[in-house]
Amino acid sequence: MAVKPVKMRGKLAEGVAEIKALMPHPMETGTRRTEAGELIPAHFIQEVMCEHNGALVLRAEWGTSVSKNPYFAFKVAEAKAGDEVVIRWLDNLGETSEGRLTLK
């Protein structure tokens, strides 16, 4: 399955940007079974990094209990129009993806 980009939206108000992101990903726990009874291997986003103009402002670690196709919202301080926010994730199989947003 092809890795999909992170979808992002941002809202700027009084120097704080509210970022909302969706990350298409199966987020398999590793405990579910197919109808044939075979265990479905774990496949989940482990780490999410958020950058504001190239500086790391938030780093999340997730377990398997974050929902499928994770939604993630956070705030960035000292933000202004034209700033770039990047979200990048890494999953337990070594796959990565990212999304970029220029604040308006």
Place this chain on the structure above:
Amino acid sequence: MNMNVSRRHVLRGLSLLIGVAALPRQLFARATGAFQAKEVDQVMQQLFGDLPVTLSDQVILKIPSIAENGAVVPVTVSSDVAGVEAIYIVIDANPNPLSATFELGATSPADVSTRVKMGQSSMVRGLVKTSDGVLMAQQEVKVTIGGCGG
């Protein structure tokens, strides 16, 4: 045996190379032990050691008290306390209670939202770590359809 070892070394070398190329700014190691812990007490011990955890109304945990679908339970943890270093979401009755951690940069507002899976009704905790200690908000969440089967 020897073959296994060298294969492991090669794999580790490869994964290091890939990791370094893809994540030039990775700063910290994953809190693996805390994520693997099966009991809340173990999670707290792994995350905070002997630091006291205090219930506080300065931590705002926003989560529905009745979740119709345990596969997608929206949760927000925020706090107005100064100097928040990290935020944690813990779901007591899940097989691995620690769901997510968020390390904040010095200027980052303490306000994160995501959606989590809940296998059954459970206490949910939002924790906030500052240089002074650990503050917590908690809420019982009733799940009508569990989120781990489908």
